[in-house]
Amino acid sequence: MAVRNRLPPWHDQIRLANGRELLIRPIRPDDAVPLRAGFSLLKPDEIRQRFLYSVKELTPEMAERLTRPDPKTEFALVAAEPLPPGEAMVGGVARVSMVPDTRNAEFAILVSHYIAGMGVGRQLMLRLVRWSKGKKLQCLYGDVLEQNQPMLSLSKSLGFRRESTDTPGLVRVVMDL
Helix, strand or coil: CCCCCCCCCCCEEEECCCCCEEEEEECCHHHHHHHHHHHCCCCHHHHHHHHCCCCCCCCHHHHHHHCCCCCCCEEEEEEECCCCCCCCCEEEEEEEEECCCCCEEEEEEEECCCCCCCCHHHHHHHHHHHHHHHCCCCEEEEEEECCCHHHHHHHHHCCCEEEECCCCCEEEEEEEC
């Protein structure tokens, strides 16, 4: 029987429609520098859709926090070139954080316009849902700007329902797990 090259847990190689290969894997501290470098390539609207407000730069402190999730309550993935961390350009980031004293978690996803529309967001979201179910959470949710139609369509296709919020222009998408 042939020995297969197996990837570590939560690592998946995917091929995009344009033929480009990406590695989806847990985020690592070495990703801080490429995250900061890639941030400057994002369009202002992409940043606003992820952070829900305008952010001019990803500071070293923000990058450090993003790349060191608490393994007990948080899970974060990147979609990156299949190169060693620190060398790979990161094209997508997905994160889920458990809400203290609940069985709920909040997600956030950002996919660069360079690879948007090629299924990366779906691949990332499916893994966030799987992690949340593995933690036996009851609910996964995210706040999405009303004009972020790609994210609203994706969440609907995966079974999320829409809920209104007290903030004009913001929709909460919720999945009961």
